Amino acid sequence: MKKNFLKAMITAGFVVSMAAAPVPAAEEAVSPVHVCVHDPSIFEDADGTFYVLGSHTASASSEDLIQWKQLNFDYGNGKDLAFYGTLQETLEKPFRWAGYDDGDCSRGGYAVWAPDIIYNPYYKWEDGTEGAYMLYVCTSSTWRRSCISFLAAKEMMGPYSFGDTIVYSGFTKNGEFDGSSTRDTTWDNDYLNLKELVGLGASAGGIDEISDNWFNADGSWNHTYAPNAIDPNVFFDSSGEKLYMSYGSWSGGMFLLELDRETGKAVYPGVDGIDERSGNFIDRYFGVHLIGGDHQSGEGPYITWDPETQYYYLYCTYGGLAAEGGYNMRLFRSENVTGPYLDAEGNNAADNKKSGDKYGIKLIGNYAFYDQMGKRAAGHNSQLNASDGSRYLVYHQRFDVRPQTEGHEVRVHQQFMNEDLWPVTAVYEYRGEQPENYETEDVAGSYEFVNHGRKTSGDMLETGMVTLGEDGTVSGSAEGTWEKKDSGKGYDYVTMVLGDVTYKGYFFRQLKENNDPEPVMTFTCIGDDNTCIWGSRTDTLDGEMLTGMAAEALKKEIIAAVKEHGTLPSECMNCQVEWRSSNEEVITNEGQINAPAEKTKVELTAVITCGDTVLENTYNVTVK
Secondary structure, eight states: OHHHHHHHHHHHTOOOOOOOOOOOOTTTOOOOBOOOOSSOEEEEOTTSOEEEEOGGGOEEEESSSSBEEEEEOSOTTSSSBTTTBSHHHHTHHHHHHSSEEETTEEEEEEOEEEEEEEEEEEEEOTTSOEEEEEEEEEEESSSSOEEEEEEEESSTTOOOEEEEEEEEEOOBSSOOOOTTOOOOOBTTSTTSSHHHHHHHOGGGTSOSSOOGGGBOTTSOBOTTTSOOSOOOEEEEOTTSSOEEEEEOBSTTOEEEEEEOTTTOOEEOOOSOEEOTTTOOEEETTTEEEEEOOTTOSOEEEEEEEETTTTEEEEEEEESBSSTTTBOEEEEEEESSTTOOOBOTTOOBGGGOSSOGGGSSEEOOOSBOOTTSOEEEEEEEEEEEEOTTSOEEEEEEEEEEOSSOOOOEEEEEEEEEEOTTSOEEEOSSOOSSOOOOOOOHHHHOEEEEEEEOOSOOOSSOOOOEEEEEOTTSEEEESSOEEEEEEEOSSSSEEEEEEETTEEEEEEEEEEOOSSSOOSOEEEEEEEETTSOEEEEEEOTTSOHHHHHHHHHHHHHHHHHHHHHHTOBOOSEETTEEEEEEESOTTTBOTTOBBOOOSSOEEEEEEEEEEETTEEEEEEEEEEEO
16 A cells, blocks of 8 residues: 555655644644754655654654654664664675775774665565665765665665665776775776676666776876765656656765666666756766766755646755854756756856855855854755645754854754745744735734855854835845735745845744744745845844843944944834943944044943833943
């Protein structure tokens, strides 16, 4: 029954619209239970259970995408692991080439990274039965010597048996060692499948001969052309008939290989060429080049087909994965599985080699809302088009803490399509909310505002304030206009024009990521310049919260005014502000800042009034 159900889903491009429901009442809201799974790949089983599998053999499960249960922690002792069994036995073949007691994983260590799992109803077992859970996993010893293999099982929790290793990287003509390894890297050694493929020839499913493109003049590995064989993502195309795997990280970029759906093995192109639909080049062994090259930023490709929009969406992550490395997710789309994959500006992902920040919609930067933990390095995501028609972005999230650590957790944010058919990510993590159609008075007001920008940077983004007026104006940190209209899908589209950028998204009342039980209105939009903006409403909060937020926001206002010798604001976040100065010659009680003859320190007190709440906050200011 399970096999037939899933086969029907794949073939029909099955989608069910999810009925809208309001934000759960505070007493009904489910509190999230977080888990640690780096590079999480999401999977929904036929029984409704959700799984994430990630690097270092970590995995978790959930019944609702909110409360998660850890299945595997990172490696452990490498024995009796869910999905993997005993690593040295299950992955014995790929470990001959990379991933165990060698290079970057020396002294008995492992490097098992970024798997992806899929149910393949067409897989044929030796006993004649069909259908398998297929786990594609990469092992790696250096940043270039890696390989991708697959495991198969008849049940989700296994046991899984080893299938084969289908693509290798980091091989050479000269056999040189890489990193701290003493492994022979010659392309025709018995660790790899290349000698066998050349022996078969292209007409028999192999390749005609090795490619000079794979090697530098001295016979070493040409990492600027060829991929690092890690980060597999396996999916069916729009017909539900063809199986593909995207993969790759930095090096020569990210590639696409067709897989034989009955065996799970690669269908190698055999000869080099140019893809007719995308214009992308085809490597005889590695497949169609999709994005990146010249060892520029980019890893973790993840492609999903969306039956409603008729687009393939390609996600990947730029930057360094550490908390201060600027890790950030990017988004492209294509009408064809092989591309071209374009962003909101129309840039082709395949051209992304030298000026990376120009390419792809940047989804999430490093940001912080008031009274919530700051977020850093959101990335290496997967994306779920669930069986009920809902959509989710799933990724690992690091945090802005002092001293800075590399702790991370899985985050799940719901997505809804905007008017231009881009999946736009909700501001806060999923807690069971669904958007509704709202009245103008529900959404007009003041919001904390984040523009995630385009830049790959480890810096925290500036959080500003904007006010959406009932007259359709936007004022504050960004200025322009806004309007909303019924999407016909149970929620409202919003369009904002800020400067020369048009943003499209939706309004969504959500629970914040702190202990506040009251939901707030948010907006989230994608711009035609590849940036995303988020807003979280503030003027519906109580006076104590608002005054505290205003006190924090005034720090930036004071700094800006002092630099310009300007005037301090009399209003902030819809709160009234009065000033008292310890030196009125330099800063008057009316807030006028005058240039002193020499550097002068001033004690400045803000009297902040929000409704019936009054707060006095003191700032020590130096005026030059």
